[in-house]
Ligand SMILES: O=C(O)COP(=O)(O)O
């Protein structure tokens with residue numbers, strides 16, 4: 001097929017927006033509150049994609065382990081810190097705005113499916129001036145427990161919210177590829193995101209090195 005899908009969904013962290021420094025600051029705040037050593041940004045971003053709780057659990061595992069009560073307490077601390085520091089040092093990746101413009105000009109409806117909590121997703125997109133571009137924004141808690149990526153449900157809900165039609169998804173992690181494929185749609189991944197090694201082995205239908213390749217790659221799906 002050589003035409004564009006009518007709907008393109010995007011992951012957020014590591015795909016449209018480089019949130020690495022703000023997420024790492026929130027994780028390191030929680031580690032500090034627990035008297036743990038901090039972790040480098042490059043290590044923390046490998047823990048992103050499955051939601052904040054899973055990210056923190058991995059960071060605690062890497063610094064001595066944890067018990068469930070401690071995880072709950074530090075998760076609250078992480079979320080409080082992130083709420084107050086959501087867009088201190090986060091920016092969209094090079095070419096993202098131009099690519100979203102190009103898709104909108106071609107009549108493509110855009111959506112977001114992220115495992116970031118919805119109460120953080122909307123303000124972050126708002127502060128970056130991106131929110132108005134998306135017809136549907138689905139966060140990690142929008143559909144309730146167990147309905148985050150790699151479940152296909154948030155992808156299906158995004159497609160419905162965008163009016164239905166042929167869709168594709170763009171992400172940066174195995175959660176994105178798995179969710180898209182489980183929903184029966186193709187997935188592209190961005191090499192500049194948070195999967196530092198093995199992007200070519202995620203099983204995606206294509207890999208973009210820069211957003212100036214996105215439209216052409218979507219046309220070839
Ligand atoms: O794991 C998260 O908190 C969010 O990650 P995502 O935007 O890549 O889904």
Ligand SMILES: [Mg+2]
Pocket residue numbers: 011012013014015048049171172173193194
């Ligand atoms: Mg991501």
